[in-house]
Amino acid sequence: MTRAQLASMIARALNLGASEKATPFTDTVGKWYEKDVQALYEAGMISGTDANAFAGDKVLTRQQAALMLNQVIEKHGKLGTLQTAVKGDNSFAKLPTFADRHKIADNAIIAVARLENAGIVTGDDGHFNPQNELTRAQIAKMLAGVLELTGNM
Structure with a gap:
């Protein structure tokens, strides 16, 4: 299980959608989980491993x-x-x-x-x-x- 997989599970379970704002996490751009991570970030339910990285592919x-x-x-x-x-x-x-x-x-x-x-x-x-x-x-x-x-x- 990766950080991205859990983020997607949470965002989808809560029916959260992301705005069109740019994500602060440069490592999520273009990835399958970008919108889910962005939605959780905008809802204040997630943070990155630092200001610019989410590390979605890392094992959770x-x-x-x-x-x-x-x-x-x-x-x-x-x-x-x-x-x-x-x-x-x-x-x-x-x-x-x-x-x-x-x-x-x-x-x-x-x-x-x-x-x-x-x-x-x-x-x-x-x-x-x-x-x-x-x-x-x-x-x-x-x-x-x-x-x-x-x-x-």
Whole structure:
């Protein structure tokens, strides 16, 4: 599963369309997923790997998927009980319970916690495995959970 594939799945599931504006991501121009990425970017539901790159052909990790799906939840205003108390020192108060939570990137820790608290991610034998690639079955489960939570299913 790539970043582009998940972006397209999200954009199509939410029936998002892109304007005719130029995309800030120079690496998506002319690609099959250009309009889907642009639509998500315009909706504030996606960011690139930097200001000018989306890296759509890169394999998607579990923590990258959590970040992307968390942005969908945030934009739909569905945080409610998913709000996670975070201490300023990033101690794991009310954060993920996974045994390998220390391996989750700082920018992804809250996203993973929200998805875990909602039952959208459950891990494997007590581990989240943040750098592992996602299978289609795993992303289908995660996306279905987010769509249900946001009322889009």
